[in-house]
Amino acid sequence: MSGTMAVRCPECGREHEYAAPAYPCACGTPVAPPLNRRAAPTRVTHRTWEGDWVTVRCGSCGRADQWPHPELGCSCGTVLRVPVTSAARPPTTGGGDPAEPPVAEPTASRAAFRPVTIRTARDAVTTVARYLRWLGYKDIRRADQRQPHGIGLAARGVVVRVHPLVEPASPRDVECLWLTAMAESCDGVCFSLAGYTDDARDRADGLGVALFVLDLTGTPQPVNAAAVGLVATGAGR
Template identity: 50%
Template sequence: MEPVHVRCPLCLRDHAFVIPVYSCPCGAPTALRAVRGAPATTVTQRVWADFWVTARCDVCGREDQWPQPELGCPCGTVLRVPVRTEPPARPGTEPEPDPGTAPGPATADGPPAHIPLPRTAPRPRPPFQPLPIRTARDAVTVAGLYLGWLGFHGVAQPIERPVSRIDLRAEGALAQVETSTCPTGVRDIECLWLNALSESVSGIFFSLAGYEDAATRRADLVSMPLFAMDLTGTPQPVNAAAEKLLSAGA
């Protein structure tokens, strides 16, 4: 890929940035394309729902979500590189018809009308794209991305971790991320459950070291989803509530 020239709007440094190339399930490389001439934007507050960008494979036409390209400037600014979400049109080709429409009968005044067809099933989620976990901050980042992937909107991390130990908030959910080397105990499960109950939302727990048996039993009693994470950055469901959330989404 040809490097993209990105200028930091704060310190005016110029950077040569190569946008990552991802692999579509069809096997073709899918590269996000920068918007030439568009300035990079600074990331001042992280909203994990904005971390993803939808792009279509120009080989099979499949649409998937990929991480929004970002660049860290030495001045400390995080820059978001604007990208196009549509592949360039190839000569002699026309856009594929919307699968939700079908051609209707021709009319005397123009081309055939289009009659929308009912959608029989929601579009499945694309595979979750894990990020390696090297620090506690990475673990919170992965949990935030995972919540957004599950379908929770407005996922955000508080500027400072409050006394309640809530690490992430979203529409309809509170999440705690335990990064210690000790398995999560009953007290942590109960604290998150009480905080979520007071706000009439769901509590979701992520842990790097797993859970004590008593903690898992208590989570089952209150139907709290438990996820375990490893250093590869792929959360795994631990109990039935987590399995149900993974299957149905938010």
């Protein structure tokens, strides 16, 4: 059964109202993974193909396609896998490719952000680059200075670290990004697929580094005050 359900974060106890994203089937019918209201969400600590994708069958044409497993980024930085029901695991080979996700809701006066489904590290970088343009940054490029982990991007006024690894970003990751940003006299922003450790979030809050979590639908979610402020004002702040 799809629709909306209450999801409580097991780490901080916050409750979120969650609706599974719908994806367009090849026949044009919106299809959403059915949510399981009787099961509890689980924290994403590592990623596997079997855990990150589910097979959902279209109720109109019967076509079965692979879609990202529903996930929720809690404001505490935890990435939660939302339970689904009657969803078969995808095969290791074959199957249809997911279509582009629906348009994200518009923020402030900007047009709606169009996410890109994330299946590889390259997809994560593509999503972040598109998101930075949506925020108003121009001339986005690979950063001159390498980060100890992940992939660095840069634009006028900002340096960015994309953390596509399976473990949460650490305080050292945040500190290295901040030092790079200080050297360039600009802001530091981090995007992570696996979230952040508690110490990393605390360090980012103290240094003013904006933290975002990437879910597999390709929609970045702000997880600290600096990130919320960036989304509200964009690159022109």
